[in-house]
Amino acid sequence: xxxxxxxxxxxxxxxxxxxxxxxxxxxxxxxxxxxATPTAxxxxxxxxxxxxxxxxPFMKMIHILLQGNVPYVEDGLQDRVKAYSIFSxxxxxxxxxxxxxxxxxxxxxTMDRLIGKGCAYEIDVVIMKVRQNKMTGEYSLGLSVDAxxxxxxxxxxxxxxxxxxxxxxxxxxxxxxxxxxxxxEDGIKPVYAFDAxxxxxxxxxERRIGELITEYFxxxxxxxxxxxxxxxxxxxxxxxxxxxxxxxxxxxxxGDGLMHLxxxxxxxxxxxxxxxxxxxxxxxxxxxxxxxxxHMRSQVQMRPCIYTNSAQKLQACAPFxxxxxxxxxxxxxxxxxxxxxxxxxxxxxxxxxxxxxxxSHKKYGTPIIAMRSxxxxxxxxxxxxxxxxxxxxxxxxDGVVIVTEYGIADLxxxxxxxxxxxxxxxxxxxxxxxxxxxxxxxSRITKPKGFSLDKIPPGVIMYTGKIKL
Numbered sequence: 001x002x003x004x005x006x007x008x009x010x011x012x013x014x015x016x017x018x019x020x021x022x023x024x025x026x027x028x029x030x031x032x033x034x035x036a037t038p039t040a041x042x043x044x045x046x047x048x049x050x051x052x053x054x055x056x057p058f059m060k061m062i063h064i065l066l067q068g069n070v071p072y073v074e075d076g077l078q079d080r081v082k083a084y085s086i087f088s089x090x091x092x093x094x095x096x097x098x099x100x101x102x103x104x105x106x107x108x109x110t111m112d113r114l115i116g117k118g119c120a121y122e123i124d125v126v127i128m129k130v131r132q133n134k135m136t137g138e139y140s141l142g143l144s145v146d147a148x149x150x151x152x153x154x155x156x157x158x159x160x161x162x163x164x165x166x167x168x169x170x171x172x173x174x175x176x177x178x179x180x181x182x183x184x185e186d187g188i189k190p191v192y193a194f195d196a197x198x199x200x201x202x203x204x205x206e207r208r209i210g211e212l213i214t215e216y217f218x219x220x221x222x223x224x225x226x227x228x229x230x231x232x233x234x235x236x237x238x239x240x241x242x243x244x245x246x247x248x249x250x251x252x253x254x255g256d257g258l259m260h261l262x263x264x265x266x267x268x269x270x271x272x273x274x275x276x277x278x279x280x281x282x283x284x285x286x287x288x289x290x291x292x293x294x295h296m297r298s299q300v301q302m303r304p305c306i307y308t309n310s311a312q313k314l315q316a317c318a319p320f321x322x323x324x325x326x327x328x329x330x331x332x333x334x335x336x337x338x339x340x341x342x343x344x345x346x347x348x349x350x351x352x353x354x355x356x357x358x359x360s361h362k363k364y365g366t367p368i369i370a371m372r373s374x375x376x377x378x379x380x381x382x383x384x385x386x387x388x389x390x391x392x393x394x395x396x397x398d399g400v401v402i403v404t405e406y407g408i409a410d411l412x413x414x415x416x417x418x419x420x421x422x423x424x425x426x427x428x429x430x431x432x433x434x435x436x437x438x439x440x441x442x443s444r445i446t447k448p449k450g451f452s453l454d455k456i457p458p459g460v461i462m463y464t465g466k467i468k469l
Contacts (some may be wrong), residue, residue: 014048086346109309171301210234249279320365
């Protein structure tokens with residue numbers, strides 16, 4: 001016999017967890033993330049954690065990027081609750097840098113190894129948002145599928161906020177009422193929406209990067225993965241006006257840019273060899289217009305990260321173009337994106353390593369790391385060696401292509417010395433000579449025959465377009 005979820009109030013969350021887990025020392029709680037962060041439930045649970053009686057077990061909170069208020073990372077609660085964040089921002093990032101939260105390094109495509117059945121963080125409780133289809137009675141996970149299916153497999157208790165502000169998305173987002181134990185309708189906060197990018201007002205540096213990527217690596221019929229940010233926006237902006245057609249999407253994150261191309265018919269997924277006819281993603285995040293676009297739309301379908309980021313699935317979508325960005329690159333080809341320096345954690349590795357490794361063979365496509373040559377403070381993002389003690393999202397043995405506003409460094413198949421020269425060649429001119437001299441003076445870097453500081457090395461295409469800096 002099918003059961004309906006029990007309706008509860010936000011203030012009941014703590015009592016329910018005590019009733020179910022009062023004899024436990026600790027429990028693992030998975031929180032839905034990104035635009036579908038259940039902020040009201042997080043706040044209510046934090047208040048319950050602060051109560052002396054009845055006392056909850058120690059709460060391990062496992063999640064990706066949370067939006068909005070996350071009060072359980074406040075100072076003084078760490079003897080009762082601890083965040084284990086796979087990707088962080090805002091308050092959780094600050095807490096991790098202050099030692100009040102843990103960063104749990106893991107690619108999005110392999111999260112099931114942490115929270116799946118029999119794993120170290122096997123989930124006891126899931127707190128999430130859903131949208132209901134009144135016609136069918138089904139529920140949708142809406143904007144964030146990520147690893148929730150792995151969490152639901154073992155969770156004893158599932159609490160859902162019923163949120164009419166969230167779109168009903170298609171695919172593996174759809175679950176039944178039997179998957180939900182308790183549902184909250186009152187006092188919840190809407191999903192998080194953000195301003196759409198302005199594709200007509202990108203900087204010259206960003207446009208140059210977009211031009212280089214599309215001119216040299218994009219063809220009709222290719223499958224795309226692009227993230228959110230100024231550099232991916234630049235790629236979208238150039239694609240939008242460059243006459244490409246029949247593109248497909250297999251991505252972990254679907255934003256306004258991909259919607260923009262799909263609205264124009266540039267993305268139609270007709271040539272995709274799997275999931276033909278629709279874009280595939282595990283997360284949706286962006287503007288209200290984007291959320292309206294994906295609502296009930298069969299041409300955008302949700303899949304868990306273990307599917308969207310699977311090497312087998314990505315390779316089946318070949319030819320593939322993946323565009324991600326980074327905090328820095330060193331002269332051996334190491335790339336980092338989750339730490340600024342050993343003492344300053346930034347976000348997480350996300351899915352970048354999944355796409356880099358899946359596309360390491362040229363027959364499948366191209367994994368691009370695109371970034372401006374300098375950080376906002378004017379320092380070079382290309383340095384002789386990566387900061388000691390940080391996590392790498394791609395390393396010297398990964399076949400990546402680095403793109404800055406000055407050119408392309410295709411590192412695939414290059415030996416170490418050639419890689420160093422290629423990377424230095426596309427650095428900012430204010431730092432380029434010093435980087436090249438570092439290579440020249442380092443006897444451990446084997447230089448190519450006929451090495452010259454004035455020659456363009458193999459693997460390099462310098463920007464020669466019309467956009468001036």
